[in-house]
Amino acid sequence: MIKKRLRAQKICFFLLKVAVAINGAALAIIVYFIVSRGWRAISWEFLSKPPTDSMTMGGILPCIVGTVSLCMTTILFALPIGVASAIYLNEYAGQTKLVRFIRLGINNLAGVPSIVFGLFGLAFFVIVLDMGVSILAGGLTLGIMTLPVIIGASEEALKSVPKPYREASLAMGATQWQTIRKVVLPVAFPGIITGSILGLSRAAGETAPIMYTGAVFFTPDLPSSIFDEVMALPYHIYVLATAGTNIEATRHLQYGTALVLISLIFGMNLFAIIMRAKMRKKLKG
């Protein structure tokens, strides 16, 4: 009897392991194809030259610059608002109806589909605020999209600051704001940055929100102000793969661009993951 039950356990645990293996395999297969077919396209020229010959030759420099400038705008906008929101929710607010309402808003903002952010950015930033298709409009759209991630990460980081830190500071006669600024924030800072990098890495890979707000099909010039339109890595992959002048002949460029994009994003993620692991060790020790 017990043997039978243990055998059932063995079979089911095996199935669970299979599920885990499928996830790992999926990641490995995708990465394998992108790397094995993309690395040949990578050269100094590919990274440092604009596309030429109607985007069938040349490099992706404008896309890299575009993606980086969109990300900078995103983080400059979303980080202060996100951290301040988290400070309110975690340090000042109690369990009131208003707080529950704000949280509901944040949760729902997190669930809005990326293309809907794109529609909103087009209607509001590009047209009503008359920013045109620009780094500013695209960055703000991505910023609103990233906000819930940054709020969540910052709250998590604030929560992990032990209560006695605050109590000790308050007991010394510091005001609550002084306590937050001098005691809580410095301890929470690495956690906030880690979470923000994760959020930003997601923004860097998004295509739908910037399609009609920040990114364009092709522009030969590098941007000179935040009111310029740009090319972006994710949109460039989409354009080359679906609407390029010669889709088959530019395959290696598509794989190459994808490889650059995932290297950028995985780099940011690995950095954040390693930093977090170090932090945990430090908190424990």
Added chain:
Amino acid sequence: MRSGFLLVALFSIVALSLIIIFLFLEGIPILEHVSLKEFLFGQYWYPTDDPADFGILPLILGSIYVTVISGMIAIPLGVMTAIYLAQIAPATVSQIVKPIVELLASMPSVVIGFFGMVVVAPFIQQLFNIPVGLNMFNASLMLAFMAVPTICSISEDAVFSVPTALKEASLALGATHFETLVRVIVPASLSGICTAIILGLSRAVGETMVVLMAAGGAAMIPTSIFDPVRPLPASIAAEMAEAPFRSEHYHALFAIGIVLFVFTFLFNLLADHISYKFRQVGEASL
């Protein structure tokens, strides 16, 4: 200071409200051209014909089908991985698997769509001997791998937070580890697992680039799993470039945005309700 922070914290509400306002502002005018019923249940989507047809039923069905099929793949995969990570895996294994799930989550949708287009499409075309590889099945498969990390990480938290006392009590009564999992731990964390599934599916419904690149893009009601479809987000993304500013077509695309928003909004409200109402409060949650 406090009220200053409150003002900033209200920004998320303001942003969400602005999104809703502008969607409706630009989407509602389509109802001057077609009735709500014709829009939602019309079977023909020919927005550039003259006269144009604005029936989004094929798009809605496309979205529902790919979401359901991807759910059938992603729910078991995600939940099983979560259970394994939270209850069975030795620390060394979960230290490797967790970053894998996180990297899978960070994979840009355009790269997954691209992968579906150039690698998976020719493969399933040959495997099943079908005319096009860009179809509902391909898109669902790709969407599943976008939904797995969401489902996995949220259910893992839920499964992990089941009090150890419950587990120990069950083991002490002579149940095997597996029986304890199925009869005690999973039921105790069911609300969290449900929330995870809803949020994962909500992500699949709203995902744009994957369905834009891998679903085939035909605005027809599919009759087989290998038919090309054009889910709601794909329509918006593909057609916005060619829709003249504030034309009927432009308004129709914003109206599709409203439908999509309502879909995900309901999903999120449901998830929020479940996790709030059935939240685990100590051991009393069983």
